[in-house]
Amino acid sequence: xxxxxSLLKVILLGDGGVGKSSIMNRYVTNKFDAHxxxxxxxxxxxxxxxxxxxxxxxxxxxxxxxxRFRSLRxxxxxxxxxxxxxxxxxxNQSFLNLxxxxxxxxxxxxxxxxxxxxxxxxxxxxxVTERQVSAEEARMWCQENGDxxxxxxxxxxxxxxxxxxxxxxxxxxxxDDKADHLIPTDTVKLHRKPRSATACCS
Amino acid sequence: xxEVKPPDSRRCSxxxxxxxxxxxxxxxxxxxxxxxxxxxxxxxxxxxxxxxxLAGVGRCVxxxxxxxxxxxxxxxxxxxxRMKEDLFWALxxxxxxxxxxxxxxxxxxxxxxxxxxxxxxxxxxxxSKESLAAEWARCLAHVLSGPSELHCIFQSVRTVDLTNVDxxxxxxxxxxxxxxxxxxLVLAGCVLFRGRVVSTQMPPQLTTKVMVHESDTxxxxxxxxxxxxxxxxxxxxxxxxxxxxxxxxxxxxxxPVDKTSRSRFTPEKDASPKKTRLSRxxxxxPSLESESSRPTSCQSPEKAPFSPSMSGSEDSVFSPAPxxxxxxxxxxxxxxxxxxxxxxxxxxxxxxxxxxxxxYHSFYSSEDGVSQIHSEGDGSAFEENLCxxxxxxxxxxxxxxxxxxxxxxxxxxxxxxxxxxxxDVGVCSRKAEGHKAEMRQPPPGSCxxxxxxxxxxxxxxxxxxxxxxxxxxxxxxxxxxxxTASMEEVNHSSLASLNGLEAHLRAVSSAAPGAAGPYLFAHxxxxxxxxxxxxxxxxxxxxxxxxxxxxxxxxxxxFDTETLQEAIIRSAGTAVYxxxxxxxxxxxxQHGASMRNSGIPNQQDSAxxxxxxxxxxxxxxGVNLL
Numbered sequence: 001x002x003x004x005x006s007l008l009k010v011i012l013l014g015d016g017g018v019g020k021s022s023i024m025n026r027y028v029t030n031k032f033d034a035h036x037x038x039x040x041x042x043x044x045x046x047x048x049x050x051x052x053x054x055x056x057x058x059x060x061x062x063x064x065x066x067x068r069f070r071s072l073r074x075x076x077x078x079x080x081x082x083x084x085x086x087x088x089x090x091x092n093q094s095f096l097n098l099x100x101x102x103x104x105x106x107x108x109x110x111x112x113x114x115x116x117x118x119x120x121x122x123x124x125x126x127x128v129t130e131r132q133v134s135a136e137e138a139r140m141w142c143q144e145n146g147d148x149x150x151x152x153x154x155x156x157x158x159x160x161x162x163x164x165x166x167x168x169x170x171x172x173x174x175x176d177d178k179a180d181h182l183i184p185t186d187t188v189k190l191h192r193k194p195r196s197a198t199a200c201c202s
Numbered sequence: 203x204x205e206v207k208p209p210d211s212r213r214c215s216x217x218x219x220x221x222x223x224x225x226x227x228x229x230x231x232x233x234x235x236x237x238x239x240x241x242x243x244x245x246x247x248x249x250x251x252x253x254x255x256l257a258g259v260g261r262c263v264x265x266x267x268x269x270x271x272x273x274x275x276x277x278x279x280x281x282x283x284r285m286k287e288d289l290f291w292a293l294x295x296x297x298x299x300x301x302x303x304x305x306x307x308x309x310x311x312x313x314x315x316x317x318x319x320x321x322x323x324x325x326x327x328x329x330s331k332e333s334l335a336a337e338w339a340r341c342l343a344h345v346l347s348g349p350s351e352l353h354c355i356f357q358s359v360r361t362v363d364l365t366n367v368d369x370x371x372x373x374x375x376x377x378x379x380x381x382x383x384x385x386x387l388v389l390a391g392c393v394l395f396r397g398r399v400v401s402t403q404m405p406p407q408l409t410t411k412v413m414v415h416e417s418d419t420x421x422x423x424x425x426x427x428x429x430x431x432x433x434x435x436x437x438x439x440x441x442x443x444x445x446x447x448x449x450x451x452x453x454x455x456x457x458p459v460d461k462t463s464r465s466r467f468t469p470e471k472d473a474s475p476k477k478t479r480l481s482r483x484x485x486x487x488p489s490l491e492s493e494s495s496r497p498t499s500c501q502s503p504e505k506a507p508f509s510p511s512m513s514g515s516e517d518s519v520f521s522p523a524p525x526x527x528x529x530x531x532x533x534x535x536x537x538x539x540x541x542x543x544x545x546x547x548x549x550x551x552x553x554x555x556x557x558x559x560x561x562y563h564s565f566y567s568s569e570d571g572v573s574q575i576h577s578e579g580d581g582s583a584f585e586e587n588l589c590x591x592x593x594x595x596x597x598x599x600x601x602x603x604x605x606x607x608x609x610x611x612x613x614x615x616x617x618x619x620x621x622x623x624x625x626d627v628g629v630c631s632r633k634a635e636g637h638k639a640e641m642r643q644p645p646p647g648s649c650x651x652x653x654x655x656x657x658x659x660x661x662x663x664x665x666x667x668x669x670x671x672x673x674x675x676x677x678x679x680x681x682x683x684x685x686t687a688s689m690e691e692v693n694h695s696s697l698a699s700l701n702g703l704e705a706h707l708r709a710v711s712s713a714a715p716g717a718a719g720p721y722l723f724a725h726x727x728x729x730x731x732x733x734x735x736x737x738x739x740x741x742x743x744x745x746x747x748x749x750x751x752x753x754x755x756x757x758x759x760x761f762d763t764e765t766l767q768e769a770i771i772r773s774a775g776t777a778v779y780x781x782x783x784x785x786x787x788x789x790x791x792q793h794g795a796s797m798r799n800s801g802i803p804n805q806q807d808s809a810x811x812x813x814x815x816x817x818x819x820x821x822x823x824g825v826n827l828l
Contacts, residue, residue: 021698029694037381040374043702062698072370075709 007057008172009079010165013101014086015094016065019124022155023086024062027165032156039064041072051169058169077109082172084164086122089152092132095123098141116178118171119148122164127154214346215279216240216294217311219338220253221326222261223288237331238338256281257290273301282308289322298751299354300758306357307345310410314341317411320445320659344414350737351750355757356726356787358733359406359413361399362707365824371706374699375401381695382676385688389454389662391676393700395707404677406731408450412675415442415664420673439667439693441683445659454677667696672704722749723816725825726787734823752778753789760787770809779812781827788825790816 012020021036021043028045044061061080063073083105087094098121106114123138135152142148149171151164217240225235232250235257239249260271260283274281274292282304284291293308312322319325319337326334346354353360364372375393379401382388392402392409397417402409419440446454663683667674674696682688724735737746752771760766760782768781778791792815817827 024698025694028698031694033695037377039702040370040377041702041706043698044705045698045701062702069370072368072706076705 005081005173005176006055007059008081008169009059009061010082010084010168010172011061011063011077011080011105012084012086013063013105014065014122015088015091015097015101018065018086018088018091018094019155020065020086021062023084023122023124023153023161023164024060026155026158026161028060030158032158034156038066039069041069042076049169051173056169056173058165060165074104074108077105080105080109081176082118082120082168083109084120084122084168085148086124087133087138088125088128089123089131089133089138090125090128095133095138095141099145102145115146116175118168118175119146120164120168120171121148121150123150123152124155126152126159127156214240214293214295214307214342216244216252216281216292217308217338217342218249218253218292219322220257220290220292221288222257222290237326238335240339240342242335242339252276252292253290256283256292260285260290260292272305280304284308284312287323298754300754300761302758302761303355303357303754307354310357310407311341311345313407314345314411314414316659317444317446318415318442320661340418341414344417350735352724352735352737352753353733355750355754356724356733357410357731358726359399359402359409359731360397361730361732362395365822367400367707367710371703371710372401374703374706378674378696378699378703379403381699382674382692384695385682385691387679387682387685387688388692389451389677389679391674393703394673394675395704396671400672400703400707403454405450405453408446408453408677410731411444412664412677415444416666416673416675419666419668439665439689441663441665441678443680444662444664444677446662446677447659451660451662665692667693667700669697669700669704670708672700672707674700720793721815721819722746722789722791722793723820723823723825724749724753724789725820725823728785728787734825736823748773748776749778749789749791752791753780756780756789757787768813770812772809777809777812779809779816781813781816788816788820788827790820792819 012024014020016038021039022032024043024045025031025033025036028047039062042061042063044059047058047060049056049058061076063069063076083102085098085101085105087098089095102119105111106117111117121138121142123133123135135150138152139150142150149167151160151167153160153164155161217238219237221235221237223235224230225232232254233246236249236253239253256274256276259274263271264285270285271283274283275297276294278297279294280297280299280301281292281294282301291308291312293304293311295304295307315337316322318341319329319334325337378393379391382391383403390403392404392412393400394413394416397413397420399409399413404412661680663678663680665676665678665682667676676692722735722737724733724737726733737749756769756771756778757780759769760780767783768779771778771780776791776793778789780787780789782788790812792812813827820827
């Protein structure tokens with residue numbers, strides 16, 4: 001098996017105001033700021049993790065959720081290893097928009113096999129008492145759309161944030177392994193023939 | 203990348219600092235007084251000769267006229283002169299460079315030195331002549347290192363190509379700076395990308411000085427190793443001691459930033475950082491209730507909030523409402539301008555006034571006496587205006603109220619250089635006679651005077667955080683560097699955005715610049731001190747030289763004659779059109795147009811279509827001449 005990827009790009013997508021920046025900040029700096037301004041375009045932070053004894057740098061890309069920032073954020077979807085689709089449990093519309101976010105990501109990231117791409121779904125703001133989206137609804141959507149893992153998080157009180165990112169890392173690495181496993185089997189055949197042919201000739 | 207090139211000999215032939223206090227007796231050799239001489243390889247005899255002559259003439263004339271000498275001519279060289287006590291500076295350029303530019307260069311050079319080294323007299327007491335010589339050389343290299351001759355004529359701040367960058371990214375940069383200011387130890391900052399300004403909260407003069415450190419550290423990291431390339435995480439942070447003039451400090455403190463004076467006195471704070479935080483949300487206004495009731499030690503009513511001019515509209519839109527904070531930030535330092543001026547609001551004014559006056563009596567201008575009259579009248583009127591806005595506020599602060607052409611530049615003093623005036627050049631212009639001095643009033647608190655006159659310099663720290671080609675530079679209180687909590691706060695609030703901004707700007711800048719049209723132009727913005735031009739300034743730019751020369755001449759004329767608004771300067775083959783308003787100067791030359799010029803006034807003359815062509819062509823460069 002080839003060496004594992006040492007840099008994993010994980011991207012947070014979702015409607016404006018669902019708490020993507022807060023989730024990133026909570027995970028990387030363990031801080032929460034209730035007065036964050038809209039993210040403009042994209043931002044990212046790195047965090048180094050140890051996975052199965054090897055160092056992995058997790059690069060978390062936080063994006064602008066507002067429609068008007070679309071052209072700024074979409075060029076940065078490419079090369080993502082995992083996508084965290086985020087909504088807010090107190091905002092039903094943000095939940096309904098998940099499919100659009102998924103579509104946008106697949107289109108701009110130019111994902112070859114969308115059905116195998118690791119998505120993770122986050123329902124943020126579970127600390128809020130008035131929910132509009134139930135956990136069952138969310139799980140149902142995840143199941144129907146490709147059996148994505150679902151986490152109910154709160155950036156404010158740090159609920160499940162780390163767990164969600166760890167899951168994202170595992171999914172990304174697993175997908176990576178799978179790809180490593182698949183691609184060589186295809187290419188090996190192509191490359192071997194000419195090589196053996198030259199060996200014969202000489 | 204703002205590389206430091208060796209000084210261009212066209213722009214500077216000589217520079218020296220001479221200390222008269224070292225040469226008192228008849229037998230004292232002149233060379234004892236020479237602190238620094240450029241070019242350093244000049245034979246000592248020649249150094250002696252030049253220093254002795256210029257210092258002697260300068261001293262003599264200033265004693266006779268009891269005013270400072272600002273310019274001297276020696277053969278084919280034009281010297282800008284500065285004198286303070288026993289110190290004597292001279293910067294010599296070729297006659298082609300406008301007098302105003304030479305003076306600005308010298309002022310800028312001295313300011314730059316003082317910014318990084320403190321007052322000249324003191325630094326010579328503390329350091330060796332050799333180490334300070336290296337400092338002068340460094341400053342000189344920077345002052346003269348503009349990419350083109352035009353940058354030498356207009357002392358401009360280099361900005362990113364604004365036509366190429368999404369305005370939202372400029373907003374993003376401005377927000378990063380605002381987020382950093384939530385830490386009370388942070389005064390102001392700027393964001394630079396590849397040696398160019400993306401956003402700044404500081405007046406242009408100060409931004410230029412800050413950029414010197416940035417380009418120095420950049421070239422150092424480039425040289426030292428390719429291996430330790432700055433990574434996006436953490437990024438190399440550096441800091442250096444700097445010195446602000448009281449007016450610069452005043453300007454920075456006048457900006458509408460929500461800070462508590464409390465945390466200044468008790469840096470260990472944590473008293474109520476949450477409450478005093480500046481919301482980054484547009485609609486939010488800072489909560490004032492807890493602080494506004496606090497009596498502040500400073501009663502100065504003058505501190506109207508001003509937006510820093512450079513960050514432009516974003517700032518005025520997104521800055522929070524003016525709060526009590528600006529008025530409530532007295533420094534623990536006894537050097538605080540608040541203390542300086544609160545008990546004698548007029549004292550500074552008087553000093554200024556006296557200075558202005560003396561400025562008008564200069565070597566050349568004393569001939570015509572007109573300027574002198576103006577200096578007094580207009581000076582006082584201006585000072586009044588000033589007083590309303592803040593006794594000693596910096597030049598930049600006045601931008602908010604009075605559109606002043608010489609915005610925040612140094613030494614934009616009103617000396618009229620009659621020696622280079624019209625006469626021998628063919629200027630056909632709609633020029634109204636009648637000199638008025640108010641337009642060229644030197645900016646109050648212009649840094650040139652601060653650094654040289656009585657006002658003490660205030661030590662500060664320049665903190666820089668580099669993310670690849672992007673640099674966040676902040677002016678911070680000296681204690682910031684030892685305050686880990688504050689450092690962490692600033693780092694946390696800015697790192698992700700800096701990473702993102704860097705990624706965005708890198709993507710933008712890879713786009714190739716559009717081909718230059720069949721014309722040359724230069725557009726200078728007084729307020730922001732920015733120059734937009736398609737003149738490349740490459741060594742092989744021979745065809746551009748006439749344009750640069752014409753621009754330089756017209757610039758001098760505009761400076762000499764405030765009422766002059768438009769002018770065309772022409773030769774047999776081509777013509778250059780220049781126009782200016784209170785806020786800008788624009789120059790335009792059309793290539794390839796056949797000049798129908800019979801030598802007598804002719805309606806068919808294509809030179810007369812230049813103004814409309816300029817208006818039309820320059821629109822796409824974001825220059826509006828309508």
